Amino acid sequence: MSGAQQYKTLKGMQDILPPDTFLWQSVEQTARSIFSVFGFQEIRLPVLESTGVFSRSIGEQTDIVEKEMYTFTDKGGRSVSLRPEGTASVVRSYVENNLHNLPSPQKFYYSGPMFRYERPQSGRFRQFYQIGVEAFADPHPRMDAEVILMLERFLSGIGLQGISFQINSIGCEQCRPGYRDALLSFFSGKADQLCPDCLRRYDRNPLRILDCKSAKCIAARSGAPRITDHLCDDCRQHFGKLQELLNMLHVAFTVNPEMVRGLDYYTRTTFEVTSQGLGSQNAVAAGGRYNRLVREFGGPDTPAIGFAVGMERVIGLLKQSAAQEWPAPAVFIAARGEPAGTEALSLAGRLRDRGLWVEVGDAENSLKSQLRRADRISARHVFIIGDEELKSGQLRWKNLHDASQGVIMMTEIEEFISGIC
């Protein structure tokens, strides 16, 4: 190692390396195939947007917008930000491209990195990956149920265990202000019973007091009004119908009237999937309905619902339950000396054309050394080419799993391969 500068990833950013990348690929593949059969189509969006895309949707007052965004001025003097979440960009794109002209409902999924300038901890990074979906133009709770069902299918499809679904309704512009007032008046005489954080929340976002973890606040909020008791008729019916549908679809869930979401744009249904064994950041996926956002972005009045899955959290759970496997090559070709080394390369090419993963040994090394390498990378079969084989037009094969071996003609190699692979 010279005295040269050693670069490292920035705080909260990480390299994703093999064999983890294989796990990521399989999770992404499952997502694609499940979302596809539900009729969701992929969209790919920029990572950088006008800052307003996020501040106006997520909420000016939220922590995400106030202190967690990677915001800077570009060379044209515009304020731009790395996306801290996906929904705002999808809505921007929906409006910009007039996607409401596609047959309704319009259903999309996306995946990619998000950025938030936070203090990293277990399950929390500054660059993190989400797979998310958004469904537009269907106000009915059937769409809520379908989206939640799809999330459940996906999570069980990748083999996640021990997760639980919580759902809630946070009402709409008709009923939420009334509930907020009820909550404020309930806590107004109890300021001394709240933790310092919740005193702040009282002014900024009183609903958050409901999910504070401090023992004081848990005690102070007993008997607090519940959002589910303050829903207007339409919201109550919507929420009731959703529960009915989820039961019919056999999606296990619990209603949690204290569940609060951090983003301002939600209306009615919100939901969250949590897991034990994730540490403090235990949300695996979360989402909800946002019926006003498209309108606020200048589009037609269009209801919508979506969710996002935290990839690192899902991957973290999967790694706990199963050891990482390295994929292994089908064939390793060991050659001895120069003419054989060339022959090995040519044979490898033919086998790769048939879609096989083939590794070639270093013909300058001993056979023993090459076999050791083949074993280390768990190759299933070894072909051995040397002077003898070149003379006779044959080659020797060996199965490293059961140690069987034999000889075949070089010209019959393709048939032989199709018999064993």
Next chain:
RNA sequence: GUGGGUGUAGCUCAGCCGGUUAGAGCACCAGGUUGUGGCCCUGGUGGCCGGGGGUUCGAAUCCCCUCACUCACCCCA
């Protein structure tokens, strides 16, 4: 932004009441006679002991500062 914990080889760690060239296991590479892996044996690559300063004849070891990582609060996927 606020607290706690930890920094010695790629990984897991020992050494740390100061004392000659800083260790182990695993991993990686090679070899153990002519062309056969796993086990075993041998050898090799790899660390200015996170960085800087101080105390001392002498610091991985003691003191101070700093940085990084990590967990938690906050917030959230």
